[in-house]
Amino acid sequence: MFVFATIEGVSSSKTSNKASSKQRVPLTEDILLEIRQHIERTGLGPQALISRLESPPPGLNRSLVAAWLHGSLKTARKDILDFVMERWRQQPNTNMIDLTPKLIAALNAEKQRTGVGECALLRGLRPKEHGGLTSGIVRQWLTGKTKSAEKEHVDLVMERWSVLPDYNDEWLTFTKDMRTNLVSLNSKAQISWPRFFEERDDIPDDLNYAAVHAFFGGQRKSIRKAHYQYLLETLTALGDETDNAKPRYPKRRKRYGTGSQNRIGYIPLTPEMSQALKVEHDRTGITLKSFATILAASGDGINVKPSALSNWMRGNPMEVREALYHEVLSLWRSLPDKNAFWDS
Structure with a gap:
């Protein structure tokens, strides 16, 4: 009887500890205020704090803390909240x-x-x-x-x-006329920008698809003269080759074609891409409105409306911005399962 009671007591203790680790507590205004004060005092946002931790508990990531701060979650697991608060309190004031x-x-x-x-x-x-x-x-x-x-x-x-030396190269302001010129030559060459960079082995250093996307998107205001000259000469040569040749690519299917293969940074939205979003939506159990809030609160400030997310999952648009789609999918995959951390 004594042995049985001891085993039963140990088992009961383990069950109690496991239950307490899953205990959820309300995220009160006082708790949220203290978190914001620590961010201001230390200069460390959720991502910066977590990157300093050697062994963060499973499920702790910047998206979870962002959801606390922006009200998407009204409660938090007590053990994770206590861990975060303790680590923030240990951080020194920042300069x-x-x-x-x-x-x-x-x-x-x-x-x-x-x-x-x-x-x-x-x-x-x-x-x-x-x-x-x-x-x-x-x-x-x-x-x-x-x-x-x-x-x-x-x-x-x-x-x-x-301490780095000057880069001896001439820079040009990337004007609207330059953009128009490249778009025209690219259209005549009948080649997408990703394919353009895949097929060539003589591309100058630091010139790539991301750089071209930044020029056309307005993130970069200047371009190296050598890079611009390379694009002009290469696209002109490709255009001359296709003047009397068959189109380089077959006509795209109407359902998944973009209708504008020269639209920088966009890719066809395939059924597989839509299904990948549906899988994460079902796995996390988070509403599209809440997820859109988390996206906006992320360090990159991703702004996607809930209606757009819904359309992506239904496959309504024919094309999406490639970088934006992968950012959304990556952040969704970083969220915990609905049975583990989100409110039911």
């Missing part, structure tokens, strides 16, 4: 500085002077060794999306850029 227009201009000038982008600049640096600094954070500085930054981070970036 934040304003990213003034003058400072942003200086950073962009160094990037253009050296020809070295933020990814190449930070290559070899581990985010945990430098307070969570990443190329994505620097990119937000350069585009003005972030209004403040840690002084240590800014000093590090400026120091690494300042």
